[in-house]
Amino acid sequence: MGRIEEINGRAVVPGDTICVIEEFLPGPWTYVDGGAIKAAITGNVYVDITTRTVGVRPTVKLFEVPMRGGYVYGYVVMVKDEFAIIKIVSNTHGTKYASTFTGLLHVSQSSDKFIKNLYDVVRVGDIVKAKVLNDAPPFNLTLKEPRLGVILAFCGICGSRLTRLSTDTLKCPSCSNIEKRKVSIDYGNLKGL
Numbered sequence: 547m548g549r550i551e552e553i554n555g556r557a558v559v560p561g562d563t564i565c566v567i568e569e570f571l572p573g574p575w576t577y578v579d580g581g582a583i584k585a586a587i588t589g590n591v592y593v594d595i596t597t598r599t600v601g602v603r604p605t606v607k608l609f610e611v612p613m614r615g616g617y618v619y620g621y622v623v624m625v626k627d628e629f630a631i632i633k634i635v636s637n638t639h640g641t642k643y644a645s646t647f648t649g650l651l652h653v654s655q656s657s658d659k660f661i662k663n664l665y666d667v668v669r670v671g672d673i674v675k676a677k678v679l680n681d682a683p684p685f686n687l688t689l690k691e692p693r694l695g696v697i698l699a700f701c702g703i704c705g706s707r708l709t710r711l712s713t714d715t716l717k718c719p720s721c722s723n724i725e726k727r728k729v730s731i732d733y734g735n736l737k738g739l
């Protein structure tokens with residue numbers, strides 16, 4: 547068996563020796579220690595023959611990403627008649643994602659009630675709690691649970707923080723403006739955000 551076949555695909559944990567530095571160059575997720583190339587992360591070794599490097603493909607999740615069935619927080623960046631775009635920033639357990647993910651809220655997933663106009667559900671700048679429906683971006687979101695919906699919104703007239711009036715209305719304490727939304731029963735509770 548050749549040396550490459552021997553190394554390639556081998557399962558390693560941090561600190562495991564992969565080979566000596568005379569054999570290959572250290573690649574991604576490796577480090578050099580006392581003349582040996584060692585694994586810096588749990589994963590499987592791969593050999594790149596063209597660059598003569600060895601690296602480790604991580605088996606652990608490096609970054610948290612939204613998951614199907616998971617609950618997330620995001621802010622509304624665009625609202626159209628049929629759908630809204632929501633930037634997902636964290637999950638509801640307090641894990642902030644390394645970058646934001648694009649979420650799509652279709653009007654059919656916006657409420658249990660019949661919705662004529664998505665502007666009655668969310669508006670740009672609102673912070674929402676949503677559930678993820680699929681495994682890859684763009685993430686399809688739903689607000690169809692009592693805990694889901696807008697959890698923080700500001701008055702369209704004076705910019706004050708709105709307070710919850712009912713499941714579908716918010717009121718401005720400063721100018722008494724009333725606005726429609728799909729309001730979460732957790733409105734105002736920003737735990738984990």
Ligand SMILES: [Zn+2]
Pocket residue numbers: 701702703704705706718719720721722723
């Ligand atoms: Zn106001």
